[in-house]
Amino acid sequence: MTLFFDLDAHGRLVARSDETRRALADRAGRFLLLPAAPDLLVARRTPAAGGTAAQPRCILAGDLSGFPIGDFVAFIHQSRISGVLTVASGGAERSVAFKDGEVRGAQSTAPGERIGEVAVRLGYATEAQIAKAAAGGRPLGKALVELGFVSASDLWKCFHEQVTEVFHAILLSPSGTFFLVDEDDPERPGAALSVNTQSLLMDGIRRIDEMSLFRARIPGPQAYLRRREPRRPITLKPLEQTLLGLVDGRRTVGEIATAAHASEFDATKILYHLAEAGYLEAVAEPAASVDPAARLDAIARGMNELLRAIVQAVPAASRPAFLESVRGYLADAAGPFAALWARLAPAPDGALDATALLGNVGSLPPGVVAGLAPGGERTTLLLHALRELLFFYLYLAGERIDRATDDALGETVKRKLWQLEELA
Template sequence: MALPTLLVDRSGAIVRVEPEARELLKVLPGRYRLHRAGGAVLLISDENAVTAAQPGETLALAGDIAAMPLLGLMNLLGQSRETGRVVVKSGDVERVTLLKTGDVASVGSNLPRDRMGEFLVRLGKIEEHQLAAAMDLAQQSGQRIGQCLVQLKLLQPHELWSCIQEQMTEIFAELCAWTSGSFVMYRVPAEHPFPQTPALSMQHLLLEAVRRADEMSVFRERIPNVNARLRRTARDAGEVSEEDSPAFGYFELMGQSGATVAEVATSLQVAEFTATRLCYQLLRSGLIEIVKETRPPGPPFKLAPADRERIDIFNLAFREIRDEMLRAGHGDVLVDGVRKYLADPNGAFADLFRYVDVDDSGALLVDPLVNNLAVLHGMGLDPATVLTDALNELTFFMLFQCGELLSPKADENLGRRVRLIHASLPSAVR
């Protein structure tokens, strides 16, 4: 079957849009950017999906992380010795990796906690007032924060280089663990300004990312996050290993008040991953324990009728998708994929989908979903927005699976039926 087409005349005006193309465009209304990809190829992307190309850059690759995991993508780019800028976006978080002949020249992020200054504060290398002084100097001189810290004699050059390496390793490892989002890669011109510091080996960073992901999955079974509070137990210490000794000494000092993993990282001037590993080792040996913090109960959460209707309508669409896949003999494949998606601790909506499962019809179990929604509401998030964003993302994931397994005609008809179901969603948020 021919793909839907647009007809563009020599002046650049769109003179005809086929009905099939209009139906396709109606699914994702919004504002889009056009990217020149070389030859006769143009990429249309949501303006919020990826960062636009800079002057002189050429689009080389674009795709969905669900279809092309970042570990595989980065390995491919490293082996191909590519030079360019890889922009990855998931939700509101955007990270940029600058490649130089297959190695990693720099890694950036739009999260404040990932900026060099904030990273150094978290690492315990500098304090907030010292960062403020360096930022003032950076604004006046146009230098980078790291250079200003060295100039102010707050860091030695070798300390700064070690911190840059650790920052790049941490951000890159977290990036490779993403399971949803979009990516683009732009080839950059020869005169692109690369950092003066040596590029880090792509293979080394990939191996470290895999190692950290494997270890962190074990750590998270006992320590849920860096804000978990731990304290010394009454157990006799005996001999503590040389590696664990600094962390153990810190817990001894803190007594029954304990400390969070993040506080341990700052105190010992180590990365949060390292602090998590040290705490896990002490936890396993019985020398520290998790502090169960109790919060005063807030007002009871009551699911709004419109939000309950929203869940029911999405569940109706999920049943429709599951039924179509069942008819095609792929029902179990769909349910298995959805369960893995819901259970992913690194997913963009992991907090909402924690302990949520699907029933035999393909619908989400409502009670655990509402329980998680109550927690998020208590944190100041809007239930309608959270539900709509998360369930739309899940719908997209399910339809993507269908597109891989169903015939084009069946996939097209299913998409039309799902859009009709979604048309009945409460009008406040869609």
């Protein structure tokens, strides 16, 4: 039960409900008003009357700016305290439930930290599924599992990620108020989630230290990123390739993290390393928007130029066998991009029919596009598919041309490919 009262401009307390009025009447007497943070009212009866109170009780409250909140969390862990710690800072309230000093769950009113938003960002549920589950009035996590939208194991992963994010945000709160109530988590009674507090503290401190380093190149989640051509290309890991594929000059760091179903911290860490390697840079403004149809056409035309250049480098006597191998590649129904190559074959110069290709891309259902390309963008899908085909062309050409020609061709392809990737 939540008890509210108003403190008017004349210093009078006005109870908002009968329950609040009775609670105040039970404490009738003279109180000493103690100095406290603007958002915290602390008073002590004088003279003290003593006595005990039944649970739930606020056993500690204070000002966040007075000492590091991490020290207080460590005290909760070491003292094996059970209860709910609530931190109000920056217009949001975050709560962490403890059982014998270990974290059992978390809640937040901050955008992006609610369990439904976490589930969507990690790719375990859609916004439509979250809305349907929330409409029933049951706890959201339980409803998602009962409706078959999320498995119990995936829900656990979502809760764990939420706890990590909320806990980290609390450690970063420089000001505000906090209070600890010795009660069970009212939102998830009997929750099975249990996370080691010491591990969360160490991970939180590590994240704070690393994030201060990342901010030198990635200013924050609202920063826009654009690609650059590195001086010395390196081999990228799959997740690095995925995030780099989402960098288009128009997405923010936060949007890239969401499209990749990654946490903001993990995405920032990878993007920082890509920036260090010279693959991208942060910019203050988004790149000028280009019509999607025009971008698709530019990608198709640009890739056809590269395909022609590769075939042109192959000796004339070797081209028939080269093109026959390409026809076999395009006809492979088991390939990941088979739907894009339907009814396509290379022309004698190696190019593809751009009109037919773009028609195939446009006819794909949104769900198929989302399954083949990060972020569900048709431009990204087209680029990824043509890039795979381009690499197959280079592989075939490498067996038929000399080393010097192969190296020169590789440089030409690399420069043009970076320009085309800006369009995806």
